Amino acid sequence: MAISNTDEMQRKPTHPGEMLREDFVPDYDLTVAGLAESLGVSRQSVNELLREKRSVSPEMALRLGRLFGNSPEFWLNAQRTIDLWMAAQSVKDEVARIKPLNAA
Template identity: 30%
Template sequence: MTVIIRKRRPTAPGEILIESILRPRGISISRFAEAVGCSRKHMSDIVNGKVRVEGNMAARIGKVLGTSAQVWINLQAAVDGFEAERAMRRWKPRMTFPPMDQAA
């Protein structure tokens, strides 16, 4: 099993949303927030990486943009995984177990 260690934080879903979708199309955060049914502040917090894109919001964004919710969930999961691994760098487990393909 190969473990990939990321050195760079994955791009957050909000950053992709603003840089690759909203800004190039001239869609304001307010207008997009209205389309997905949330406040401008909440959408601004998503775009600025202050709040996570949860399942319900991922589904709304997907429906408005014609993508799946899974796209936005996966983007958020990549950021979450990176942050979790970074937070655990100094933590040492009390014991470890071999991977399943090496057991027995």
């Protein structure tokens, strides 16, 4: 028995930068400079991530997971979710024209 998982998400998922900006940075009383220093990256990298102009890379996910005591997978899954949603929005019509195959 197959479980259908094809329902499209109706709202845009939360970008990891928004999570950082709205939840983690205030909860830990961090500044852009303080977060950058703690992560060992540039302020520009952190600023672009917080403004949702940069994606979370596997390297950044490792750094964020270590700093905040959660897993790198948490950060990568959040990024993957937004990436898939945005891709689905941009190719929605083309994908809709694809006819699914049936197993023989």
